[in-house]
Amino acid sequence: MNSSGSSERLLVNLCGLVSLLSGIVFSMVGALAPMFSRDLHIPTQSIGTIMGSYMLASATSGFLGTLYLDRFDRRKALGVGLVGVVAGLALTALAPNLPLLIAARIVSGIFAGPSNAVSIAIVVDNVPAERRGAALGTVAAFGAVAQIIGIPAGLFIAQAFGSWRDPFFAAAIFAAVLAVLVVVNLPAQRGHLLGGASFTIKNRLALMGRFFTRSDSLIAFVLQITGIVPLVAITTIMSVFLVNNLGYPQGALIMLYIVGGFANMGVARMMGKGIDRFGAGSMSVIASIMLSLAIGISYLGFGWGTVLRLEDVIRGALPSDIGLWAKIHGFLYPELLPVMLVFALFFITSAGRLVVGQTITMRIPRPEERAGFQSLSSAIQSFTMAMSALAIPKLLGSTPDGRLTGTDAFSWGVILVAWVFPPLVYLLDTLLTRRDRAAIPAIAVPAE
Numbered sequence: 001m002n003s004s005g006s007s008e009r010l011l012v013n014l015c016g017l018v019s020l021l022s023g024i025v026f027s028m029v030g031a032l033a034p035m036f037s038r039d040l041h042i043p044t045q046s047i048g049t050i051m052g053s054y055m056l057a058s059a060t061s062g063f064l065g066t067l068y069l070d071r072f073d074r075r076k077a078l079g080v081g082l083v084g085v086v087a088g089l090a091l092t093a094l095a096p097n098l099p100l101l102i103a104a105r106i107v108s109g110i111f112a113g114p115s116n117a118v119s120i121a122i123v124v125d126n127v128p129a130e131r132r133g134a135a136l137g138t139v140a141a142f143g144a145v146a147q148i149i150g151i152p153a154g155l156f157i158a159q160a161f162g163s164w165r166d167p168f169f170a171a172a173i174f175a176a177v178l179a180v181l182v183v184v185n186l187p188a189q190r191g192h193l194l195g196g197a198s199f200t201i202k203n204r205l206a207l208m209g210r211f212f213t214r215s216d217s218l219i220a221f222v223l224q225i226t227g228i229v230p231l232v233a234i235t236t237i238m239s240v241f242l243v244n245n246l247g248y249p250q251g252a253l254i255m256l257y258i259v260g261g262f263a264n265m266g267v268a269r270m271m272g273k274g275i276d277r278f279g280a281g282s283m284s285v286i287a288s289i290m291l292s293l294a295i296g297i298s299y300l301g302f303g304w305g306t307v308l309r310l311e312d313v314i315r316g317a318l319p320s321d322i323g324l325w326a327k328i329h330g331f332l333y334p335e336l337l338p339v340m341l342v343f344a345l346f347f348i349t350s351a352g353r354l355v356v357g358q359t360i361t362m363r364i365p366r367p368e369e370r371a372g373f374q375s376l377s378s379a380i381q382s383f384t385m386a387m388s389a390l391a392i393p394k395l396l397g398s399t400p401d402g403r404l405t406g407t408d409a410f411s412w413g414v415i416l417v418a419w420v421f422p423p424l425v426y427l428l429d430t431l432l433t434r435r436d437r438a439a440i441p442a443i444a445v446p447a448e
Helices: 006-039 044-071 074-094 098-126 129-161 165-185 201-211 215-245 250-278 280-298 304-317 324-332 334-361 367-395 407-418 421-439
Strands: none
Touching: 006 044, 006 074, 006 098, 006 129, 006 165, 006 215, 006 250, 044 098, 044 201, 044 215, 044 367, 074 098, 074 165, 098 129, 098 367, 129 165, 129 250, 129 334, 201 367, 215 250, 215 280, 215 334, 215 367, 215 407, 215 421, 250 280, 250 334, 280 304, 280 334, 280 407, 280 421, 304 334, 334 421
């Protein structure tokens, strides 16, 4: 199916919902960490172990997906993956202790990674190159909806029902409904099977070997690693750092994710269109500047005094009477808007760097290689995310009251990694542009 209009929008929106689900599955643990760490008596820095186990499972299934995903109708493969995500979420909600919680997250990771890879391949298969950046930006914007609706809704459900388990049950129901929508509404996705390519294990292993020996692929993989490390490092500890280190109210996390999610959703589409117009390199520099600014203010404290003074100004301007305003204030926390805007930069940059990476790296594979390449790329990203998350307990400590220690050196390291990303984007863009120009047959000049 290669069409524009309503059918293309439906396809992009369904794949966007998969991205939304992926954002919920990944981020909900971090958002609910303060609650289940108290309930299950888990040390605060162990959140890295829980999230790392999920990403390690996603990486393993992603490597295997490179061998088999391209041999199936992508619609069927996506449906099976979503059913597996449902099982993983339900098991997470039922976990009574840390070992079984980790096991449940492993099940979720096994199916979530390939599901996201297949959905991205579907978008690339069906959307022309001139609209692909905007389409991938739309998919990333759905990931932002996970912060606007999914994660705040999860926090609201947890607070309303008094348990961190209920949001995972709700997410499992959403995943089940999405699986039905995908199977019913997406047409068969078999175009990549019509080129006569071989999908035997031997040939797919050879393909994987070629990806690991080609300069463009290797640069793409390193690019994705440098793009994902800052995202994992910062967002994994965000809610714990805010609540335990900065004294941010637990109830205000809902509004934080809403503000950040809206900012993310708007910027994701702008970033996709910016890539189509100005190029991936320029957008990567802009995203890295914003990320460095956010880390400098929030985690390193540069200018934090100004943020607190703005809080005091807003607090002083608010009405002091009780009644309806007190109820509204208990949800909105308007005096915390300066903090929310600072942390919103993390959501914006995560979307921007994701769209840049996906847009430029998906220029590398041929149609019959796309799901496998994306699965391999996702596996490398997931493995990187797993190692980053698992390293957090080694790089950070915690005080008896749950405050994280060692965050200054940690933050400087994240900034350093973040700035490796833009030069790699420019380098890969140059290599792919040369390849594409060399592939255009020369125009024959008639003899005089």
